[in-house]
Amino acid sequence: MQNINTIEDLLDTVLGIHGHEFSLRSADTQILNSFYRQIGNGVALTERQFALLKLKLEIYTSQFKEQEIDGWAGALTTSRDSLREIDRSKYIKLVKKDSISSINREYKKLKDGIYIKVRFPFNKKHIVKLSECTHFARGNEYFHEKNSHEHYFYCTPGIAYMLVKRFPTWNIDKDLVDMHKDVEHVIKNNESFIPSYVNGGFVNIAKSTLALINKETFDNEYMIADKSIRYGYTYHTETDEDNLKSVISSRIEPTILADVAKFDLDEVVQTIHALDRYPLIVCIDADNSYNQVQSFYTEFSKFISDKHQSILFRVETADKENAPLNTFIKDNNLNNWVDNTTKVVYINKSKLPKVLLSSNFTPTTALSNTSLRPNRLVTDYIGFNCDLIVYNDETLSNFQPRRGNKWQAVN
Numbered sequence: 001m002q003n004i005n006t007i008e009d010l011l012d013t014v015l016g017i018h019g020h021e022f023s024l025r026s027a028d029t030q031i032l033n034s035f036y037r038q039i040g041n042g043v044a045l046t047e048r049q050f051a052l053l054k055l056k057l058e059i060y061t062s063q064f065k066e067q068e069i070d071g072w073a074g075a076l077t078t079s080r081d082s083l084r085e086i087d088r089s090k091y092i093k094l095v096k097k098d099s100i101s102s103i104n105r106e107y108k109k110l111k112d113g114i115y116i117k118v119r120f121p122f123n124k125k126h127i128v129k130l131s132e133c134t135h136f137a138r139g140n141e142y143f144h145e146k147n148s149h150e151h152y153f154y155c156t157p158g159i160a161y162m163l164v165k166r167f168p169t170w171n172i173d174k175d176l177v178d179m180h181k182d183v184e185h186v187i188k189n190n191e192s193f194i195p196s197y198v199n200g201g202f203v204n205i206a207k208s209t210l211a212l213i214n215k216e217t218f219d220n221e222y223m224i225a226d227k228s229i230r231y232g233y234t235y236h237t238e239t240d241e242d243n244l245k246s247v248i249s250s251r252i253e254p255t256i257l258a259d260v261a262k263f264d265l266d267e268v269v270q271t272i273h274a275l276d277r278y279p280l281i282v283c284i285d286a287d288n289s290y291n292q293v294q295s296f297y298t299e300f301s302k303f304i305s306d307k308h309q310s311i312l313f314r315v316e317t318a319d320k321e322n323a324p325l326n327t328f329i330k331d332n333n334l335n336n337w338v339d340n341t342t343k344v345v346y347i348n349k350s351k352l353p354k355v356l357l358s359s360n361f362t363p364t365t366a367l368s369n370t371s372l373r374p375n376r377l378v379t380d381y382i383g384f385n386c387d388l389i390v391y392n393d394e395t396l397s398n399f400q401p402r403r404g405n406k407w408q409a410v411n
Contacts, residue, residue, distance in 0.1 A: 004071040006080040007050065008039055010057055013069060022063050028056055044084040087149075090120040091171035092163055100143065100152055109140045111154050116176065118151040118163060129166045133159060157183050195233035197224055205233060216276070225249035226275050230364065230387040244271045248388065255389045257371070257396050265369075268392050269299035272365060277388055278304075279342060281363040283349035283378065285370055289315060290325040292369050293346055297332070304343045310336040312355060313348040349374035352381055364388065371397045 004010055014022045015036055024032070035053055039045070045053065054076050064072040095117045097110060120126050130151060134142050141154035153159045160176045161183035186193045195205045202210055213231055217223035221237075226249040228235040240246040244263050248256055248271060258268050272280065284292050293311065300309065311334045315322045329335055338345055338361045345361060347353055349368065352375060366382045371391040373379065382389060 004069055004075050006075055006078045007045075007053055007057065008080040010069075010072055010075040011036060011039070011053065014057060014060055020067055020069070022060060022067075025059070028059070032056060039080075044081040045079060046084045046086050048086075050079055050083055086121060088121050089171070090126075090167070092116060092118050092167060092176055093171075093173040094155060094175055095152075107143055107145075110143055110152075111140050114155040115143075116153040116155050116159060116163060118153065118167075119149055120167075120170070121149055126167070132166070133162045136162070195231075197228070197233055197235045202233065205231075222246070222249040223275055226277075226388070229254060244268065245274060248275065248390070251388075254383075254387050255396070256391070258390050258392045260392050260394055263392065265295055265299055265392055268367070268390065269296075269303075272367065272390070273303045277365040278344070279340075279361055279363045280344050280365040280367060281382065281386070282344060282346045283366060283368040283374055283382070284313070284346055285368075285372065286322075286348050286350050288322070288369075289313075289348065290322040290328070293325055294328065295369075296344075296346065296367075297334070300344050306333050307336055308341060308343040309334055309346070310338050310342055310344075311346040312338065312353040313346070313351065347378070349378050351375055352377040356381065365390070367392070369393065371395070373397055 004013060011032065012018060013020050014024070015032060016022065031052075035045070035049065038049075057076060061072075093116070095115050097112055097115055099117075100107060100110070100115065118130065133153065134151075137153055137159065143152045144150070153163070157179050160179035164172055164176055164180035193204055195209075196203050202213070205213070209231055213224070213227055217227055222245050225235045225237055229251070235250075237246075237250045239250040242262070244258060244267055247258070263271075282296050284296075297309070311325075311329050314329070315325045317323050317326075334346075336342070338355055338359045340360045340362075342361050345356070345363065347356070349372075363382075363385050365388045366386045367390045368374075369392055371393045374382070
């Protein structure tokens with residue numbers, strides 16, 4: 001008969017390893033088997049695990065007695081090996097990137113600089129709170145080695161504020177506490193810090209940025225409102241839903257629906273030109289490319305010369321309906337080189353031309369007849385560069401791009 005001397009022996013007995021049959025509660029089966037696997041892998045129990053296992057096994061006291069298991073009472077208080085000590089320290093401190101030790105290839109992608117190290121033993125509630133912070137960190141600004149208790153964030157005042165706010169009782173570097181206080185002061189006194197346009201003037205905007213804004217807006221109220229997303233200042237104005245210039249300039253997100261039932265293409269292009277929304281990229285649907293290009297070209301040619309327009313795609317000759325586009329491009333000299341003098345570029349929304357990535361053409365506006373989702377690379381390119389995305393359609397599709405390569409639903 002197996003000697004029962006320790007809590008590990010008792011666990012083996014309850015699980016039937018030595019031929020005994022115990023009636024286990026379904027709620028206990030998973031945790032008891034988990035302990036069995038851990039011990040079998042040579043990993044000793046921690047103090048808390050020992051206490052939990054003892055609590056679980058005590059439930060089966062009556063069965064120990066019925067099966068005449070000798071020594072069970074003493075076994076409940078004895079461990080086969082020394083209990084494993086766990087580092088339960090919880091802290092947030094500043095470290096250099098060089099102090100992050102890892103062979104993980106993701107580590108090599110991290111930005112150089114100072115990082116915030118967050119360390120704590122596994123805790124689901126802490127993980128949930130931490131995930132609220134990782135959401136705001138870019139891919140090369142956050143690192144976590146799997147199965148470790150350490151998380152690293154590239155140090156910014158915003159991340160420092162979020163971490164300290166969520167874990168205020170932990171051991172935290174004074175510099176991080178000071179960052180939290182500074183950000184909190186800005187939040188509570190935002191009128192003194194947030195870039196804004198109020199009472200006919202700009203406040204809290206750097207001189208260099210203000211020079212760019214003035215150069216692009218010409219003291220025009222619509223243009224000043226329109227540039228608020230690109231330059232990150234607030235501008236409060238009422239929207240006249242029947243005035244496309246008002247709809248565009250007062251937007252709070254890049255994406256705009258210029259309802260085709262209210263605003264025809266002629267008015268859309270006139271408004272874009274009036275707001276000087278160049279450089280501009282026109283996204284064409286492949287199945288109707290010839291008609292769409294003709295329509296856009298007709299309207300933009302009222303303001304923009306052919307040499308400042310370029311069409312960066314062609315149609316297969318087998319596509320009889322749209323193949324005439326190739327001749328149209330040639331006849332109108334629209335195969336121009338793309339550079340920083342180009343005003344309007346036309347692309348097939350199903351493919352991003354490589355030349356756009358190598359040229360110094362950078363669009364600030366995207367325009368399309370339909371809101372059908374483009375190719376992912378096209379979506380990312382537009383979302384990253386354009387602070388105005390106009391769809392001259394009846395409705396918006398469920399997913400639209402936003403700046404920063406992420407998606408948002410538009411109702």
